[in-house]
Amino acid sequence: MAKHRIFGISFGSVYPHYITKAExxxxxxxxxxxxxxxxxxxxxxxxxxxxxxxxxxxxxxGEAPALNPARSEIKGVICGVRVEEIEDPLMQEIRYLDKLIDELARGKKMEKILRG
Incomplete structure (x- = not known):
């Protein structure tokens, strides 16, 4: 069950880390x-x-108003794992977000991050 450890963590406890990484x-x-x-x-x-x-x-x-269908275009490695190969649907969603924040911190243009 170790793979589900993050699921009980509040989004709000991680959100400031996303902001810090970007800033x-x-x-x-x-x-x-x-x-x-x-x-x-x-x-x-x-x-x-x-x-x-x-x-x-x-x-x-689970309660997201409208998960973006273009999120399946998010590819690459985060935390040593290819996001497109993650089998657990929830973990894949979490890693999609991690990957996008990583791309932001690496200086990628917003239009590319948002797959536009």
Whole structure:
């Protein structure tokens, strides 16, 4: 069951780390939020609620208003694993987000990050 360890963690406990990673590389919280909006369909109010309610990752993705169908275009390695080969659907969603934040921190243009 170790592979499900992160699922009980609140999204809000990890969110500040996404922002810190982006800001260390000269990117912004607004860009992190734009990525989250694109991936999940949450708007600012919905994201605020998730953070306030300490929603866990499973609920965060399970109740996402509109998971972006273009997320399947996210390819590459994160944490030593190819995201397109992850079999657990929830872990794959988490790694999609990790990959997008990583691309932001690496200086990729937002239009490329959002597969536009």
């Amino acid at each position: 260390k590389k000269g990117r912004t919280k607004e860009e992190v939020d734009e990525i989250i909006h694109w991936l999940t369909g949450y708007d600012d109010d919905g994201l605020g609620r998730v953070l306030e309610e300490k929603t866990d990752f499973e609920t965060f993705f």
